[in-house]
Every structure is written in structure tokens, then in C-alpha cells.
Amino acid sequence: MFKTLLRRIVEVVQGAVANEQERTDLSVRIPAGYLVACRRAHGQRKRHTPKRRRQRRDKAENAESKRRLAEMGSEKAKTLDQHDKEIKCLKGDLDAAKAERDQEHDARKAAETLVQKLQTEKSRLAKNLADVSKELERKTKFPHLEFGPDAVRDYDNLHDDVLPMVEKRLDLLDRSAMAWRVYARKGGVKPGWECRVRDESDTVKRTPKFREQRRFKSLHDCERYFFWHTNCGELDGRKGRIHFYFDERSQSKEVEIGYIGGHLELPTA
Secondary structure: OOHHHHHHHHHHHHHOOHHHHHHHHHHHHHHHHHHHHHHHOOOOOOOOOOHHHHHHHHHHHHHHHHHHHHHHHHHOOOOOOOOHHHHHHHHHHHHHHHHHHHHHHHHHHHHHHHHHHHHHHHHHHHHHHHHHHHHHHHHOOOEEEOOOOHHHHHHHHOOOOOHHHHHHHHHHHHHHHHHHHHHOOOOOOOOOOOOEEEEEOOOHHOOOHHHHOOOEOOOOOEEEEEEEEEEEEEOOOOOOOEEEEEEEHHHHHHHOEEEEOOOOOOOOO
């Protein structure tokens, strides 16, 4: 209909319409048609029905909802990114704290190990000092006697109530050893004992069981038989004995103590 109307308008303009009444009708209809054409030319639309308005409103609301959802998604993404950065930062701080803790733990362990090592060394030095002090005390009291490792242990374990009695007998042996060295320079070969001493019997020396009981560690990194002995009261609930060794052929003329303790077992008839 719009095309037909336009064609008729053109005909009127060109004077092709002869009927006056038709011209009049066309002149009345032209403005309305012209307005319709103008509206369509300028993109104006017809009035919408309520259904279309609802559709437009729903579409607009959906678009607004999508826009808001997009904004919320964008804000959520930004928040998540911020949280990820904070988590990474906190994780870095945690790793650094763990590394620092591990370093402190290692340093503490090293310090504890060093302290333990120093304490062990201190204990060893204190023991060595005590041993040196005891050895110096023995050397001061008995400068002409030697003590084997077993004799040193026996002497250090003596009780205070028997120590004076044992030291008195050791003092006599020390004086005898000193005199032996003096007499040896003058041609003497045997010690002149200032206390009663005696050698073990041939039966003891020939019997493996009793012979081995008189074998003790020597000061010269070996073991030897200490058959010579002297009495020294009562030790360990038995008659006390001090076993020693000397060699008449030795150039040093040493008297070495090998055992201090109770009477060793003897063969019976």
C-alpha cells in the first residue's frame, strides 16, 4: 500500500491525475503518508503492544542482570587475584619463616653438639688431671716404685681405713728399691728388703690355674707374672697381699707393683 501511495503522489505531482476529487483526496492523504514515510525513513518504529513492551523490559532487565553479573564476575576475579597474590605473599613469608626456623634448629643442634663435645672433653681432661694428680701423689710418696695399670686401679679403690696400712708397706718396699739401686752401683745384685717378702712356690708356678691368677698388666704394655709378694693386713675380707716384680739382671733395677688386694688362691694338700 505504501508503494501504491507513493506512486500516486508522483502522478499528482506530475499532473497525471485529471480528476479533481481524486486530487483533493490525495492532498488529504499525502501528509499522513508522508509522515509515515518520514518516520520510517528516520528509523522510527510503530508503537509497541504491551507484550512487546514486556519483552523489551525483560530484555533490558536481562541485559542489566548480565551486566551486573559481568561486573560481579569481574570484581570477583579481581578479588580472587588479590587473594592469590596475598596467599603467594603469605606462602613466601611462611617459607622464609620455615627456612629461618630450620637454620635456628641447625644452629641450636650444632651448639648442643659443641656443648656436649666440650663437656665430654672437659670430663676427659678432668679425669686425666685427676689421674695425673694421683700419679703425681704416688710418685711423691713412692718415687722408687712403679705401678702397673692393675695396681693403679687397686690402689685408687682402697678404702680410707686400710690405706695407711698399705701405704706403710709400700713405703718399706720403696725404701728397699731405693737401697737396691744404690747397692747395685756398688756391686750388689739383690735388694735388701726392709720388710718380709717371699716368692711363690714351684707348685704355684707350675699349676696353670694358680699361675694365671698372678698374671697382671705391666707398665711396659705387656702382661707378666708377679710372683713376689708381701703381707699388708686384711683386704677384701682376706689377708692382704701386695704382689710385685723385679729382675736382678735388669739394668734399671725397677720394682713394679702389679696387684694390691686380698690373698690369691693357693693349692691345698
